[in-house]
Amino acid sequence: MTKEEEKEIDQSKMTISEEVVIKVEQMNKWFGHFHVLRDINLTVNKGERIVICGPSGSGKSTLIRCINRLEEHQKGLIEVNGVELNDDVKKIDKIRSEVGMVFQSFNLFPHLSALENCSLAPIWVRKMPKKEADDLAMKYLEIVKIPEQALKYPGQLSGGQQQRVAIARALCMEPKIMLFDEPTSALDPEMIKEVLDTMIDLAQGGMTMLVVTHEMGFARKVANRVIFMDEGQIVEQNNPNDFFNNPQSDRTKLFLSQILDH
């Protein structure tokens, strides 16, 4: 019995609609003189599950951070849910409340309990009554399977539990899109499984997901496309099957041979 078979996945249930939720066109970004993202073009339809991989420093994090404008791009266009990202603070707050993000280092608020971490944004952004927000938070804590930890503080939780609280916190805003930036790379192997299972459940629920990860098992099983980035450029995009079995570009081949070797 390998890990692959533990969770039955039915790709056909995860439908992809025609609706475009993210559109990136000729996007460029610089850090000082360093050209981090070069001519990025990317269209994401509703319900897609995209895995982004690539060597360290290739700009994966920067790309998904541009999508909810934790980083500003300097050239080109990014549209999320039909809204273009620019300096307009109002629009950005709105986009951010529709796009959930999960970080590599969890970034839970240490002064708030797990429940308060989750209900904070519904209360202050969605203007929800506290009772309702707590119920909502509880609902998502149940979905990520840690309702019993609701009253604990982040300092008292294990890494895997913290990351699941972080996912619940993002889900509480009922986002249309979820961004994951290496959500499992700060975790021990048994915790990785907890978090990946949660993400698989999400995918089966029809969530649009952009996932930066090195978990190739997850990519094969869940993704409908894989993007390979190198030196700030999208080098290759394909469905997981073709991507892993029949890579086209030399750089992709090299990368795959390196990560699949051990």
Next chain:
Amino acid sequence: MRNNNYKFVQKEVIAQQPPPLSQAGVTGWLWKNLFSSMSNFSSISAALQSIIMIILTFVLLYFCGGQLYSLIDFALISAVWSDPEVLKRGSCTTVDQGGSLPSGWSGACWPFIFAKKKLLIYGRYPAEELWRVNLVYLTLFLGIGYTLFEGAKGRQWTGLAMLTIFPLFALILLTGANFNISWSTNLLLLGLSILFIFFGELTRRNFLGNIISELTSLFYICGVTLFLIFIAALLLSIDYGLSYVETSDWGGLLVTLVVAITGIVASLPLGIILALGRRSNMPIARTISTIFIEFWRGIPLITVLFASSVLLPLFLPDGVDFNKLLRALIGVMLFSAAYMAEVVRGGLQAMPRGQFEGASAVGLSYFQSMRLIILPQALTHVIPGIVNTFIGLFKDTTLVLIIGLFDLLGQAQSTIADAYWSSPAQAPTAYLTVGIMFFVFCFGMSRYSMFMERKLSRGHK
């Protein structure tokens, strides 16, 4: 999976391109560091913030620029630099004030400072004996410079010498030594020290039973300390042919340095003992150390100086009297020992438990493990804290003017009273001079402490 039109393989690599102007060069820099904070008008609150930023920027630019310019103008451009005709106050006053400068003039009066140079640096120290002070200054700066110099050979030994031999050397040179220390005192010191070392030796060889043998280190420490005091007393009682200079004739930078350096050097051992006491698990020792530390930290230095100048004579037996400087030194010492103790305690607290356990696991006694394992690490760790305490003390030495000693600021304050130089520029010029001197010392030391902090935290990772 119908839609497969995303399939894509890059044909050619896109090369690095230069960033748009908003990101690079002077404009990019200006944009990032200036305009980006005040150019967002996309919503009411963002616009409000931008407007506040614009106003603040201009107000500060005007205010700060204006102040900075008037300071430069005062100190350099409009300043009077020489007084060839020895007019004294006449050279720094305007026509309506009885001088020769155009009315409306305002600037620094540097000839005044040049005339008072000796007072500010040495106080009323006899002019023909200044070489002694200069020698001490020179040794001090060379010694410290060498100790701080990365990679210099034997810098620890230089540092140790600066902490032990140098104060004695400075004391002999500055006072002239030839103190009247009786032979009986010297003999007593010598005898006691030999006795202690003898006991230490006996206990080391386990001649006096197990219980006492735990005290070996204590005996040795007492013995060696007494022996060092004996040597110092001996050296101080020798006649080197130097004339005696009263401490009441010391002043200016000399007093500032003497008070600050004595304070810090003497407070180090006392502070270490107090910190160990406060961290020990002996309740009485802990209580006494804690009360001592919190008492001195709870009251202002001025109170301490007051107390040491009026209470010390009362508390000592009739006939024993210290001079003013020594009284102030005792107060400053006790005061800074309390602060030093807290700094050292911080270092001890930051030590991982494993170090204590490891030390006792290899069978070291309390004194040995402290001396060989714990203190060297803890003290290195708190060098920045020690330097910061020193900066605080250095600035606080100015308070001795309140009990009638003339440190740098006190000396400057007294020169302001000189009617021959009386002019509106007199006080600002004097304060500017003192300010520059203090700033150079304190700023330099604070940079050093930051440098050490960064270095230590790098070594930790």
Next chain:
Amino acid sequence: MSKSYSNAIDLIYNKRFRSIFFQITLLISVILFFLWVANNANSNLTARGDSFGFGFLNNTAGFQILPTLGTWVVSYDVGKSTYFDVFLIGIINTFIIAITGIIATTIIGFSIGIFRLSNNIILKGFATIYIEMFRNLPLLLHLFFWYFAVLRVLPGKREKVNLLGESFGINITGLYGPRPIFNEGWEFIALGILFSIILVIIFSRYAKRIHQQTGYKYPTFWISSGIIILIPCSICLIYSLLYNLPIEIQYPEFKTDGPKLKRGYAQGIGMMMPPEMLALWMALVLYTASFIAEIVRAGILAIHKGQTEASYAVGLGRGETLRLVVIPQALRVIVPPLTSQYLNLTKNSSLAVAIAYPELVSIFAGTALNQVGQEIEIIFMMAMVYLTFSLLTSLFMNWFNSRIKLVER
């Protein structure tokens, strides 16, 4: 050395014996030291014909004290008031400097600390220069600068410089400004203010409950300010229409004509801050602010960048991120060193002795001590006052730390 002997002594016993022996020796030497000191003091005092005791506090003090809040509160009267009154004046004047200074230095320090983190080079540069310049100079130099180099060169008694229009003015005798005069009926205003404060508390509780229950957020700040301003003002208006003005503002009076000797500010009209107090206040506030700015900066920098990013990512705006995520965490880092800066400011107010502003050290340990001797008692009382301040501070700090400690694993 027989083996059985050393084995017989349990190591624990051995250690315990050693520690008890050492501690008793220590205690005895400390007690002996104090006895020795007491004995010396006693014989020195007898030789001088003095004795220890606090009786002098009931003697009348025969010296002038600069009119300040303290002298006003205890209504100091030369020749009638006692040394205990002098002690009280000292405490009150220390206290007033400390309280007003702490408020001002907090505002300035926080602003400069935040400027220091701004991405506007002008603000950042200003903050950096300010911090480095102010904290690397001795406080006494600040004090002398303000007192001797700034306030002493102000125009003389018969002239003035206006600040903020006509209502505030400054010259060598001090800073003059308006002051409220309480007429008949001011109690109603006071009651009105009290009432509106209670109302605001009730309202904010209510608003919080509504926010929790329905999610609706009242503009609490605006409504509270409205209550605080409108209720007392309308009471004042109604009362003055019916009877007389309950509170008047008295402006300082500056005479430019009449006999030459009577020109200048009229004493006793309006509010006056003597130059000694002004200089001390400026020096303390600006000096301490440079330390507070560094504390604030370090506190904000101590919060990981991920915290704000996570907050933005769930859709919270800048203001809410600051209020709900950054400040609660930064306060944990900032408050402990901040309180010790407050304590420092209070202790540093003793520098007043250098320019004779009548606070505790200056009049009690300075003037009073010179007149009555009694060094031990006076310095003891003075030390006790400061020790009480620091005890209160550390009690607060312990309470705060235990309340706000982050729950760790």
